[in-house]
Amino acid sequence: MGFVDPRATAPNVEPLQQPNLPPSLIQDWIDFCRLRQLSLQGRPLTQAPAQPDYFAPSYTQSASPVDSDAEEFEALASVAISEGVSEPSPDELVGDTEAISPSEDLHLRSKQMIHMAEALELNITTSDNRPKDRILSRLYLDAPGIVAFPVLEGLTEISQSVWKKPASTPASSKKIENLYTPSAYTMLLVLLFVCVCWHNTPGNAEVVASFEETCPQFFFRETPPKIGLQPTQTAQICQRYKNQYRYATMYDRGHRIPVYSAYIYNPGKAKRPSNWMVEPQLVNLSLPPEMTSEGALLQKSRATEAELWESQAVLQDYKNLADYNRGHLNPNSHQPDLDAKKSTFTLTNIVPQYIKLNGGSWNNYEQQTMASNTQGCKETFAVVGAVPGNNYIAGGRVNKPSHVWSTACCFIDNNHMRSWAIIAPNDKDVVEHLTLGQLEEKLAELYHLNGVSLFHSDCPRE
CATH class of the missing domain: 3.40.570.10 (Extracellular Endonuclease, subunit A)
Known part of the structure; x- marks a missing residue:
């Protein structure tokens, strides 16, 4: 089951640039989710890292997620977005000394997102009708729909919430306006949500x-x-x-x-x-x-x-x-x-x-x-x-x-x-x-x- 492009329901808006996620956060979540999966399988944990504090700590509690997924995901997104604003700028994170264009910035974010998804062992394919070095290729995750997307509508709404009309848009981005898919920051959030949801639900289902x-x-x-x-x-x-x-x-x-x-x-x-x-x-x-x-x-x-x-x-x-x-x-x-x-x-x-x-x-x-x-x-x-x-x-x-x-x-x-x-x-x-x-x-x-x-x-x- 692939992600639904939120732009399909909001075709006339442009993305508000969001800060990148630091590699340390990505690795924290990879380790956390993998160890949590071992815990859910009843296997011993030798070094269980504390849950990254970028997200609401209550999410790891063992309360049943069935009836509260949508509300919990919305709360997670709210915390993640507000916390993320205080992260270092994209220039600082990639080490550039000069400002980079929106397309270059988004391309770097895309590469980081792909790296994270591969680390999570999610199967990623890119559509053949888009050049692979242009902005963002569409991403599809081969994840079980019942498990990873019980709140797809909620995720779509969250994705749409980070799309705003900026005060000014660099001229270079006008030509690629119609090629924009959700920002890399948004997609990273979604990948993290998939990780949490997937690993909180052992296997495909009972x-x-x-x-x-x-x-x-x-x-x-x-x-x-x-x-x-x-x-x-x-x-x-x-x-x-x-x-x-x-x-x-x-x-x-x-x-x-x-x-x-x-x-x-x-x-x-x-x-x-x-x-x-x-x-x-x-x-x-x-x-x-x-x-x-x-x-x-x-x-x-x-x-x-x-x-x-x-x-x-x-x-x-x-x-x-x-x-x-x-x-x-x-x-x-x-x-x-x-x-x-x-x-x-x-x-x-x-x-x-x-x-x-x-x-x-x-x-x-x-x-x-x-x-x-x-x-x-x-x-x-x-x-x-x-x-x-x-x-x-x-x-x-x-x-x-x-x-x-x-x-x-x-x-x-x-x-x-x-x-x-x-x-x-x-x-x-x-x-x-x-x-x-x-x-x-x-x-x-x-x-x-x-x-x-x-x-x-x-x-x-x-």
Whole structure:
């Protein structure tokens, strides 16, 4: 999705020259955004720079950006423009001793902007019908529209706000009046906004095209399971709560149950949550990427109840069940704090599980076996899944799995690793302990596939 040229709606105005942005500010923002992305992915930060004070410091707080992007961007622009006026003049920044023409000045700014965009790894192309050494070539950023441009109208308005009729215009600029696109200063601001918005929103969205590109940290050696199900029937969800990825789920749209959830085992003692949530982007990719309650989704978006029910399981599906209840794949007890535990209370992480199994042998494995087996592990990666069965609950809406399974890969160091696994029929209170290799063979039979791989090959199968 390309930028809309604000000049298209204001063709008879000329740009008010704005001061250039110093390279130090650009580098600050590059470093800040990259480190912020690591933080949002749950990765450790070694040297997190303070947020540059050119912009409102409140922007980095973890309040949800969904409902306030437009207002926040306008506030950012206001601060940035007012702060920018006090920056050194373009002559001082480029080191010239003599005044330079508007076209030369703008060309230098253009080069600086392109350098910044390349540093941010944004894909830039220039239109072939404009010479590349003339003022500014049009720039297009290959950024995901849903993420980077949720407030495109607001950005356009901000861009237009810096275009004024100056008291006098140098004669040299008259000839190129119709070639002006937004000033380099404006475009730099927009690039910074894209950086902030893009990196505040992990990946393209919560429903993603690739686990490897968006939330690989939940998989051993950053390698997701290979089960071989039809991609048109599944959705890859990087489970996001309070602006942070918590775990990953492969969701079966047709059966309205998860195929598996993958997470890092890190048990904590916070209290058990009770509020259930759904995934907005299973309804529509244009909706916010963070899990929310059914009521909040329907109140704050244009989604209808029918669209929600069509896209996934809802609370009503699990009411008045006999012999079955809501079974977590990623259990809240395996998460470290209250927010992480809350993130497991989404119906995309739930299957109808035999109630005696859920509270019996399966619970013993989750609480006792996992605690025992992970002794000495530096990090333990878990994958827990369900095999679709032939029966349904909720009038045929939600599949009742025939089996549930769980496996873990314990990383001690590069030379020492171990694994274990269990599988259970979803109508008995019994679990079968297996090796990882045996579980993969069993799942290949149940899924009618040639093979299944649940972890990177470095994880031992025996």
